[in-house]
Amino acid sequence: MAESERQATLEAARAQLRERLARGDDGPELLEDVCRILQRAVPWYDWVGIYLVEGEELVLAAWHGPAATEHVRIPIGQGICGAAARERRTIIVDDVNADPRYLQCFLSTRSEIVVPILRNDRVLGEIDIDSDRLAAFGPDDRELLEWLAGQLAERTAQESAGAA
Numbered sequence: 001m002a003e004s005e006r007q008a009t010l011e012a013a014r015a016q017l018r019e020r021l022a023r024g025d026d027g028p029e030l031l032e033d034v035c036r037i038l039q040r041a042v043p044w045y046d047w048v049g050i051y052l053v054e055g056e057e058l059v060l061a062a063w064h065g066p067a068a069t070e071h072v073r074i075p076i077g078q079g080i081c082g083a084a085a086r087e088r089r090t091i092i093v094d095d096v097n098a099d100p101r102y103l104q105c106f107l108s109t110r111s112e113i114v115v116p117i118l119r120n121d122r123v124l125g126e127i128d129i130d131s132d133r134l135a136a137f138g139p140d141d142r143e144l145l146e147w148l149a150g151q152l153a154e155r156t157a158q159e160s161a162g163a164a
């Protein structure tokens with residue numbers, strides 16, 4: 001896909017997210033809506049999930065994609081999801097099969113991005129996206145998803161005083 005087409009796709013996704021966030025309806029369906037918008041708008045986002053921190057675990061709060069994952073609770077520190085929560089930073093893995101931290105959900109997944117949702121340096125949760133394409137995620141994806149995580153941080157209830 002040409003770089004200009006990638007950019008246009010991500011900007012279209014951002015516009016849809018902005019519209020949804022501007023509605024000001026921050027109930028539990030907000031996270032479902034965000035996952036659905038991303039998964040439908042961006043062809044290389046094959047599975048999109050949002051985990052929220054509960055105690056020492058990440059608990060799957062919303063997802064959109066072709067299949068459910070068995071990893072609905074992930075201890076902080078385990079998997080790429082747990083590493084991003086512990087390190088409080090975005091992790092991009094170009095080839096999941098070459099990363100020993102990887103917890104497999106889907107056989108078709110080739111690359112993954114995990115973006116923590118941070119408020120005052122505390123991890124509230126994270127956005128986790130799996131792609132069936134190798135090295136699907138670049139700085140443009142990171143920028144969009146870190147912006148989104150910032151928006152969600154203002155709207156996400158703080159679940160726990162512990163963790164990370």
Ligand code: SME
Pocket residue numbers: 049069071074078079080081082101102103104105112128130
């Ligand atoms: N692959 C993740 C686990 C979550 S699934 O991708 C939905 C990981 O390594 O933490």
